[in-house]
Amino acid sequence: xxxxxxxSGLKLGIIGGGQLGKIMxxxxxxxxxxxxxxxxxxxCPAAQVSDRQIIGGFYDKEKLTQIVNESDVTTxxxxxxxxxxxxxxxxxxxxxxxxxxxxxxxxNKYEQKKLLDEKGIPVPAYKDVKNNDDxxxxxxxxxxxxxxxxxxxxxxxMLKTPQDIQNCIKAESFIEELVDIDKELAIIVxxxxxxxxxxxxxxxxxxxERVNICDSVMAPARVSKHIEQKAIDVSIDSIKAxxxxxxxxxxxxxxKKGEVLVNEIAPRPHNSGHYTVEACATSQFEQIxxxxxxxxxxxxxxxxxxxxxxxxxxxGYEGEPFIEGIHEALDIPELSFHFYGKSVTKPFRKMGxxxxxxxxxxxxxxxxxxxxxxxxxxGSKKV
Amino acid sequence: xxxxxxxSGLKLGIIGGGQLGKIMxxxxxxxxxxxxxxxxxxxCPAAQVSDRQIIGGFYDKEKLTQIVNESDVTTxxxxxxxxxxxxxxxxxxxxxxxxxxxxxxxxNKYEQKKLLDEKGIPVPAYKDVKNNDDxxxxxxxxxxxxxxxxxxxxxxxMLKTPQDIQNCIKAESFIEELVDIDKELAIIVxxxxxxxxxxxxxxxxxxxERVNICDSVMAPARVSKHIEQKAIDVSIDSIKAxxxxxxxxxxxxxxKKGEVLVNEIAPRPHNSGHYTVEACATSQFEQIxxxxxxxxxxxxxxxxxxxxxxxxxxxGYEGEPFIEGIHEALDIPELSFHFYGKSVTKPFRKMGxxxxxxxxxxxxxxxxxxxxxxxxxxGSKKV
Numbered sequence: 046x047x048x049x050x051x052x053s054g055l056k057l058g059i060i061g062g063g064q065l066g067k068i069m070x071x072x073x074x075x076x077x078x079x080x081x082x083x084x085x086x087x088x089c090p091a092a093q094v095s096d097r098q099i100i101g102g103f104y105d106k107e108k109l110t111q112i113v114n115e116s117d118v119t120t121x122x123x124x125x126x127x128x129x130x131x132x133x134x135x136x137x138x139x140x141x142x143x144x145x146x147x148x149x150x151x152x153n154k155y156e157q158k159k160l161l162d163e164k165g166i167p168v169p170a171y172k173d174v175k176n177n178d179d180x181x182x183x184x185x186x187x188x189x190x191x192x193x194x195x196x197x198x199x200x201x202x203m204l205k206t207p208q209d210i211q212n213c214i215k216a217e218s219f220i221e222e223l224v225d226i227d228k229e230l231a232i233i234v235x236x237x238x239x240x241x242x243x244x245x246x247x248x249x250x251x252x253x254e255r256v257n258i259c260d261s262v263m264a265p266a267r268v269s270k271h272i273e274q275k276a277i278d279v280s281i282d283s284i285k286a287x288x289x290x291x292x293x294x295x296x297x298x299x300x301k302k303g304e305v306l307v308n309e310i311a312p313r314p315h316n317s318g319h320y321t322v323e324a325c326a327t328s329q330f331e332q333i334x335x336x337x338x339x340x341x342x343x344x345x346x347x348x349x350x351x352x353x354x355x356x357x358x359x360x361g362y363e364g365e366p367f368i369e370g371i372h373e374a375l376d377i378p379e380l381s382f383h384f385y386g387k388s389v390t391k392p393f394r395k396m397g398x399x400x401x402x403x404x405x406x407x408x409x410x411x412x413x414x415x416x417x418x419x420x421x422x423x424g425s426k427k428v
Numbered sequence: 429x430x431x432x433x434x435x436s437g438l439k440l441g442i443i444g445g446g447q448l449g450k451i452m453x454x455x456x457x458x459x460x461x462x463x464x465x466x467x468x469x470x471x472c473p474a475a476q477v478s479d480r481q482i483i484g485g486f487y488d489k490e491k492l493t494q495i496v497n498e499s500d501v502t503t504x505x506x507x508x509x510x511x512x513x514x515x516x517x518x519x520x521x522x523x524x525x526x527x528x529x530x531x532x533x534x535x536n537k538y539e540q541k542k543l544l545d546e547k548g549i550p551v552p553a554y555k556d557v558k559n560n561d562d563x564x565x566x567x568x569x570x571x572x573x574x575x576x577x578x579x580x581x582x583x584x585x586m587l588k589t590p591q592d593i594q595n596c597i598k599a600e601s602f603i604e605e606l607v608d609i610d611k612e613l614a615i616i617v618x619x620x621x622x623x624x625x626x627x628x629x630x631x632x633x634x635x636x637e638r639v640n641i642c643d644s645v646m647a648p649a650r651v652s653k654h655i656e657q658k659a660i661d662v663s664i665d666s667i668k669a670x671x672x673x674x675x676x677x678x679x680x681x682x683x684k685k686g687e688v689l690v691n692e693i694a695p696r697p698h699n700s701g702h703y704t705v706e707a708c709a710t711s712q713f714e715q716i717x718x719x720x721x722x723x724x725x726x727x728x729x730x731x732x733x734x735x736x737x738x739x740x741x742x743x744g745y746e747g748e749p750f751i752e753g754i755h756e757a758l759d760i761p762e763l764s765f766h767f768y769g770k771s772v773t774k775p776f777r778k779m780g781x782x783x784x785x786x787x788x789x790x791x792x793x794x795x796x797x798x799x800x801x802x803x804x805x806x807g808s809k810k811v
Contacts, residue, residue, distance in 0.1 A: 077767025
């Protein structure tokens, strides 16, 4: 897309139609672009707010070819896709960002870690697993991760004792030292086609330990200037190492010794960056649109401290979602309510989120926790 | 809608599918609602971001009945509609906000002014026009306004001398004294079903004098605390007088003597409130959704000073729009670009807008003016 391109009605393809694709599409539509979603589920969240949906899976070569052919630029809301056909299309000159080569590298968590390690970026100690002896080589407890296909706590497990080896992940995997974590941090990094890089603030991720899913995010993180700078530096270095274009969610471990290690990188808008919609000058969702369409990146300035809380489907419910407590929750000042429009709820499924602003981050946390206790996503069926 | 209502998938109808309906729909979709747009133009801006469009005009009784019947709540982005069938539906118990009775009153600018005047709200001197003598009764120059159907500078004209009477508006009209204006101010006021009222900050409206269309808006207005409070008081009194539910744009004159007079009221999101998307805790577009669905109103806090500039179609162009200067403009920090997705441009047509944030309102204005000089909306045909 050169500088004479007419951006009015630019055709954008988004592969994946969940909540990330939905908000990306809303920001693309804000700028007047024409958006097509590729997703196997008819009327998926992103399709509801876009011009058009192509119904097809992420490994359907024909439909992947169609969306790329019919778009000026194609991007992603998820990394679990067939890259082989996309590499051919990319090599033939189609605009696909991040490139399918970067996607392929990131898909394999072991290769991703190896690349970062080779580039001198601090990561937890890790080892390829070829047999059960490899699993035991760091002692116990140890973290085992599937190389491919993991997300939201899936594909990751802790082996506490040698006996746990019998229940280990059977797919291709690697092990990682159990890091003595002080906090889990994250940074959203944007990089556009011209190589311009912008970092969002360092945030703190809090997890629901029952299922290892991100529960809340505090922006900014409660860390020293020194740690903040370290986190920014390793995140920028990581994205330079990957040579990617788009938005990258860099998950970090702050160890009790004060080291900052890269845990993993998502090549797309990330749950830890949802707060940017309300709290930053340019949201991560608009930023990816700017990055992949060869527009200048927007300011990543934090306009207000914020706390984001995921609304997960309540345990014990399935079927058509029912929102409990919406009146009481929306009465909390400076609270923004997002509900994704998924047709069915399941236990721990990401159904929506809230972002709460306050000049005082501790007050924002207090208000967010109050809302979290009030809002429940139940369903039409008990399970 | 009582408190047990399941807001997941709530069916919202919006009458009118331009830029106001578009952003309203995006905010409703953020909350997971199901949105239907009624508009005569297929693929109008709002339809592009909504679940469904009913193609029909605003005086089409059958289609108006359909959207109300098929929605849990129906609201508006414009006031020029047939209220007779809506009144029947409202009386039969359908949720329509603001009520068609309020819409009908506001449609007639003379009746609107008379009501405010009778309730003791300060307005410019005005007089019903029955004949040419009435036109001359305040002397010259004087402002003549059509009672019905005016918007964006249409239906309003200045009669400078008695000779101008021959070119006066021929429809039913009234005259208004030519106020000695210091500034034109505006306030967005929200009122929900329970009667809760919230005011947004007082803003300053600047006009393109060639066509009397709002050109830019500064938030907050550069006025004293005393004037600010006066403006808030008359705006709240006006909305109480109307007894309306929804969002109201109150246009005000600040006279050189320091009086604050109500010019007119729009019963819907208003151009002077576009800045709230980026600059306030809750935008006017989310606020109307909350108001009409019986949810608590959100905070109207100004998070950052802001300047909004309308992007009007350049004189001399029509047809498919072409955005000139987008790269240079989007490089300006804290600038948010909105483009509505209208299929054709016309001279002075509202095609998009930008909002620029800055801690310093004067810097925001400087950046906005820079962008305004760069961004041009041209078209495929010269006219």
